[in-house]
Amino acid sequence: MTTELRVLRPSEWNEWFECLELAFGGVADSPEQRELEQALTEHERSVGIWDGTDVVATSGAFSFRLAVPGGALVPAAGVTMVSVAATHRRRGLLTSMMRRQLDDVRALGEPIAVLTASEPAIYGRYGYGAATRQMSLAIDTDRVRLTVPEGTDEIRLRYAKKDEAVAACEGVYARLVPGRPGTPAHGPGWERKSLTDPASSRQGGSALQCVLAERDGEVVGYTTYHIKPDWEMSGPKGRIAVSDLAALDPAAYAALWRFLFGIDLTSTVEARNRPVDDAVLHLVSDVRRCEVRIRDSLHVRLVDVGAALEARSYRAPVDVVFEVEDAFCPWNAGRWRLTADAKGGASCKRTDDAADLALSVRELGSAYLGGESLGALALAGRVREFRAGAVAEVSSAFLSDVAPWLPQGF
Numbered sequence: 001m002t003t004e005l006r007v008l009r010p011s012e013w014n015e016w017f018e019c020l021e022l023a024f025g026g027v028a029d030s031p032e033q034r035e036l037e038q039a040l041t042e043h044e045r046s047v048g049i050w051d052g053t054d055v056v057a058t059s060g061a062f063s064f065r066l067a068v069p070g071g072a073l074v075p076a077a078g079v080t081m082v083s084v085a086a087t088h089r090r091r092g093l094l095t096s097m098m099r100r101q102l103d104d105v106r107a108l109g110e111p112i113a114v115l116t117a118s119e120p121a122i123y124g125r126y127g128y129g130a131a132t133r134q135m136s137l138a139i140d141t142d143r144v145r146l147t148v149p150e151g152t153d154e155i156r157l158r159y160a161k162k163d164e165a166v167a168a169c170e171g172v173y174a175r176l177v178p179g180r181p182g183t184p185a186h187g188p189g190w191e192r193k194s195l196t197d198p199a200s201s202r203q204g205g206s207a208l209q210c211v212l213a214e215r216d217g218e219v220v221g222y223t224t225y226h227i228k229p230d231w232e233m234s235g236p237k238g239r240i241a242v243s244d245l246a247a248l249d250p251a252a253y254a255a256l257w258r259f260l261f262g263i264d265l266t267s268t269v270e271a272r273n274r275p276v277d278d279a280v281l282h283l284v285s286d287v288r289r290c291e292v293r294i295r296d297s298l299h300v301r302l303v304d305v306g307a308a309l310e311a312r313s314y315r316a317p318v319d320v321v322f323e324v325e326d327a328f329c330p331w332n333a334g335r336w337r338l339t340a341d342a343k344g345g346a347s348c349k350r351t352d353d354a355a356d357l358a359l360s361v362r363e364l365g366s367a368y369l370g371g372e373s374l375g376a377l378a379l380a381g382r383v384r385e386f387r388a389g390a391v392a393e394v395s396s397a398f399l400s401d402v403a404p405w406l407p408q409g410f
């Protein structure tokens with residue numbers, strides 16, 4: 001098989017995107033979604049593999065700035081649109097695209113690459129580690145009650161139409177980004193993504209509805225959701241599928257959940273992607289009736305170990321030498337000394353000193369955003385300790401007070 005891997009030309013986008021759609025089952029996106037995907041595609045960062053005139057593989061990257069512990073926004077390649085045609089699978093095409101892409105990311109100087117995996121078993125071999133989790137909830141609102149904080153009654157709620165909602169939600173989102181590791185700042189066009197609402201993906205539900213929370217005329221929160229009406233002999237059993245909910249303070253936050261709990265003719269509020277430390281868990285009367293489930297979400301790859309570890313801050317002083325294994329990006333392999341003070345300054349440089357810990361770049365990726373504990377990875381045998389106490393020191397320094405979270409897939 002002779003194939004050619006090269007950068008996508010803008011005129012080839014349709015056939016390139018069709019290869020991707022086919023690999024995901026062949027159900028076409030709506031014209032509205034397609035138009036947005038095309039507008040967001042960074043052609044110079046997108047590659048394809050051609051077999052003769054046929055596109056048989058795709059891969060792309062977005063130029064993100066991702067929040068990390070401490071609040072800095074770090075340049076990150078948002079790896080996306082990865083596919084290999086079923087006719088060409090398991091011949092190394094994905095590996096050749098990952099090789100090209102990580103070399104390109106390095107040349108661009110982005111310290112990290114991130115992705116969400118269709119299946120979590122795929123990307124570890126390329127050095128990605130699962131770094132954030134997402135929680136899904138299905139809350140029985142006939143049985144579960146909310147206890148809301150003082151000030152909740154002062155929040156005014158109102159419906160917003162799409163154009164107003166885009167700007168209002170974006171204003172809240174932008175203010176929340178630095179405080180939640182794992183959240184990408186929105187570049188131009190991204191504010192539209194969460195409010196794109198093709199009829200084909202509603203699965204019997206309503207159009208997307210948006211409710212804003214206001215205090216003294218200022219927008220301090222929002223929620224977007226679909227309603228799926230349902231009727232049984234015993235009465236209404238509608239479900240609310242929450243797409244997004246965010247607020248700048250506890251009262252606005254509680255007011256939005258209370259609103260969702262109270263919508264007539266519904267008895268379940270479902271949310272598929274919430275942070276694992278979502279405050280709603282502390283508002284509900286009965287967490288067992290919330291059907292909490294957790295899965296992996298954002299996977300992180302340190303492309304430049306030194307620059308990446310210097311770009312975030314640490315919760316406690318640390319001085320440790322890592323022996324890093326990295327077979328796919330060997331420029332990272334070897335010993336690194338990370339020193340950080342609790343005020344945020346960090347340095348990560350090459351060293352010949354003896355290692356305190358050994359781990360692969362994958363474990364560093366998992367721990368990078370402060371959600372996965374290096375201590376837990378050590379208990380799994382994935383971090384080895386050569387100096388007593390080194391795991392405990394580094395594990396607590398890496399952790400984040402706020403669980404890292406990716407609010408929206410890409």
Ligand SMILES: CC(=O)SCCNC(=O)CCNC(=O)[C@H](O)C(C)(C)COP(=O)(O)OP(=O)(O)OC[C@H]1O[C@@H](n2cnc3c(N)ncnc32)[C@H](O)[C@@H]1OP(=O)(O)O
Nearest residue numbers: 023080081082083084089090091092093094095115118121
């Ligand atoms: C960031 C994103 O966009 S995630 C979306 C990924 N895309 C999809 O899931 C769409 C459907 N699937 C596909 O398009 C393809 O099967 C892909 C992209 C997952 C894999 O492409 P391929 O060209 O077959 O992978 P390739 O041949 O390079 O495989 C490399 C290695 O990964 C392994 N691998 C590939 N796919 C999977 C998988 N789904 N689960 C576990 N291992 C896998 C292969 O077995 C191989 O292992 P080895 O190195 O030990 O031999």
